Amino acid sequence: MAEKFSRRGFLGWAAATPVASSGILGAQQAPARYEPQPVFPVERRATVSLVKGEQRRKLIHDALEAIDDQIRPLLKRKKYVVIKPNNVSTVNQLAATHADTLRGILDYLAPR
Numbered sequence: 001m002a003e004k005f006s007r008r009g010f011l012g013w014a015a016a017t018p019v020a021s022s023g024i025l026g027a028q029q030a031p032a033r034y035e036p037q038p039v040f041p042v043e044r045r046a047t048v049s050l051v052k053g054e055q056r057r058k059l060i061h062d063a064l065e066a067i068d069d070q071i072r073p074l075l076k077r078k079k080y081v082v083i084k085p086n087n088v089s090t091v092n093q094l095a096a097t098h099a100d101t102l103r104g105i106l107d108y109l110a111p112r
Contacts, residue, residue, distance in 0.1 A: 060104025075112055 047070055049063040064071065075081065083105055089095035 056098060056100040057104040057107065060101050061107045064105065064108040072112070075109075081109060 047067050049066040051059050051063045051066065053059050053062070083102060085097035085102055087096050
């Protein structure tokens with residue numbers, strides 16, 4: 001005849017099952033991390049200039065001066081330079097290019 005299965009036996013079995021299976025599952029390794037390839041191959045990283053200060057116009061000018069050695073050769077080959085401000089919103093200044101930013105760019109380009 002079948003052996004009786006008591007409540008105490010069931011609870012003991014239920015408590016022991018996760019402990020016993022943790023040894024089996026702990027041996028499994030995490031899957032290899034998927035590294036997506038860029039859509040366009042990256043030949044070189046973008047140049048970034050960081051400056052610190054209070055006056056936006058001067059900061060933009062100084063940031064462009066810091067990478068002048070990379071900008072100047074490109075400007076010498078160009079007849080015109082187009083500056084495209086971002087004018088998304090007239091209500092929220094954060095959604096548009098600040099006027100002092102444009103002035104700083106023009107200050108940088110003026111002697112060139």
